[in-house]
Amino acid sequence: MDIPGLPARRAALNLVDAVLRRGETLDQAAGAALARVRGDADRALTRAIAGETLRWKADLDALIDSATRQRLPDDAKPRAVLELMLAQVLRLDTPPHAVIATGLALLAGGPRRLAHGVFSTLMKREVSLPESPTLPEPVAARWGERTAAIAAGLASPPPLDLALRDPERTAEWAQKLGGSSLMSGHVRLPRGVAVEGLEGFRDGAWWVQDLAASLPARLTGSGEGRRVLDLCAAPGGKTLQLAAAGWNVTALDISKRRLERLRENLARTGLAAEVVQADAFQWEPEAPFDAILLDAPCTATGTCRRHPDVLHRIGERQVAEMADLQGRLLDRAAGWLKPGGVLVYAVCSLEPEEGEAQAAKVALTPWPIAADELPEGLSPTPEGWLRTDPGMLAEAGGLDGFFVARWRKG
Template sequence: MIAANKQARGKSRAPDAQVGLPARRAAVELLDAVLRKKQPLGDILSRSLDGGVMSDLPQRDRALARLIVATSLRRKGQLDHVLNAFMERGMPEKSGSLYPILLSAAVQLVFLKTPPHAAIDLAVRLAQYNPRAKRYDKLVNAVLRRVADQGEAIAAGLDAARANTPDWLWSRWVQRWGEERTRAIAETHLIEPPLDLTVKIDPDAWAERVDGRVLPTQSVRLLPKGRIDQLPGYAEGAWWVQDTAASLPARLLSDVSGKRVADLCAAPGGKTAQLVQAGASVVAVDASKTRLKLLEGNLARLGLEAETVLADAATWLPDERFDAILLDALCSATGTIRRHPDIPYTKSPQDIEALSALQARLLDNAARLLKPGGRLVYSTCSLEVEEGEAQVAALLARNEALRLDAIAAGELAGEADWIWPSGLLRTFPYQLKLDSPEWSGLDGFFAARLIRTG
């Protein structure tokens, strides 16, 4: 009987036995993968949902885990400041998951308004079940009690935009875009973005069905509400998710009906779908087998067809040349931080340098694949000049067969502030202001259009 009681007590203390613990455990694992292993949040979420720590969670717990992780990353600077105020000796070394446990609990106490007893007790339990963090369970309890008492006031006293933007990004943006624009970018990153849909036909009708609104770009915007695949129109392939800024580059190719178009670095396929929907015969090229399968699945749901090729777009040399090419190149994606708040902690200046070299190779090959008179649109979802304006200037300097084809404001719903005097497209996250911050904004994008003259 005694043995049975001990066994029962042991089972009752298993990490996933207490209500709310599985979601917190998942959040800690995801944060650890992002912050310590530098893995992109989107990738680890996909793996976690497909047989990982999130796979067995009910939808409510999945949503909670995502909220904890996203808000922890979005507010990491403030949360670090709060935690450091109560840890005189700093974070102990070789302490396992102690940091993500504290971070995920602090965000619940300071920003998500979780009852203190729940957030603190669950954090202590998580520490107790981590081999290296368990000896710090009393520290977890003591620190988080002080966070519960004083953390909100400390966080509110900070410059949130500056505190939550890592130094390496803040300094380079101030240098390139100035203090005022940098602050506006950083403030936008603190707000969860809306959801944009590109619809096949009749944006007004679909806006009404999904309780959204039609943007000047004809995207349909709505505030996130539960699972995307449960929205009207998903199953029948009436639309696809695509930030309104991401929908712009494909439009810059103008009339592609009946033309042979290559979409390089094509996955997950939003731009491919746009081109097919516009009547083009599209070859979609991507170097990732997994991402190419995702593209093919997305096209199948939409009832659209394109030729897909698994290849490195920097070296791919087919037997044909194309009327038009869209190169939405691999990049640092710093223009999408409001959607992907892990980017400041998984990317670095060294990544930007390496990606810039790759982009140059992609551009050189894209130019080789273009017919005389054909158009090439180059785009990146980056706020970095090295991945945008500097790339195009260098390409034009080394390839006399290309010339810049200036973009006019009238091509993009009259949004003149998106077009620079040189005819290049540059959007910032704080632009496209609507009636509230929750409905406003768009991804930071760069695009240039070029013509091959010979």
């Protein structure tokens, strides 16, 4: 007999397993996991269950351990199913009877009685989760004294941020869309809004881009027809910003698939850029650039609000690999600048090895970031760099973790 909602729960279980056991991202695992889930609502539910399970995993495990005489192994299926069941009740407000019906069905031929007993015990205790998720021990060790503030920013999934093609119409679009704005060219909407149905989407008046992700292109300045290289450009939010700011943009990326999305966004917004698919370590420009924006490949730990899988996939090995790649890209980019040209470096990472340590090695003239270039509530570091994390601007809905630095050549 078919149980309503069971395919979504089975898919969520597969998503979590792909992250924890195989080190895949939620996006990478979604294709196979969601193949048998029908309907947008059930697909969204699948992602929500998996995301909240990963976001609160340490706290869910602590509850499970408090209700068992003998600790379940970390890789035991009953533990994984119980995590999903508790995430639904405690984070998604799913009725317990629906959780039991779909959760125990995932343990067909297995220890259903054990899972039912643990779940029932915890429901009778009226357990709850802490205000902020407890981060995995290796993550807390890396982030040190910043951990508590970052964790506070992860308690809820993020709102929806839009970057406007015409910043002068910020107040108009905030009113039209029923949103708020934290700086010119930005509108923030509640999470869960159907983007394609919003006014201005088809006309290309805006695109989806986290507030922190929009800052590196802003810090590149006004183009006035000058040439800029958007290095590692896809999926294209920064390319759109640079083009809208009057730059003559060359957008370079190695990924054909991701560049297709960039081209689609250029067509939708009516903005122009030269799109180049190439390996940055093989490609050479015909002439040096007035500015280069390097939003470098990174561990993306700063996106943990919307991608909680990074809390479980990323370790010291991945950080070291990305730091090596970033250093080589920075060296290459510096050689492509005109005298007096501007280099902006950014990563959506919370790891110092990918941010501060990289900036300290750049042999160009620093161009410090000023407070009046940033949203109210953010400040540059003493070095003139920018460091954001998910705990900042919390009352306004927060933002992703980014590191940004800027230099001039000569």
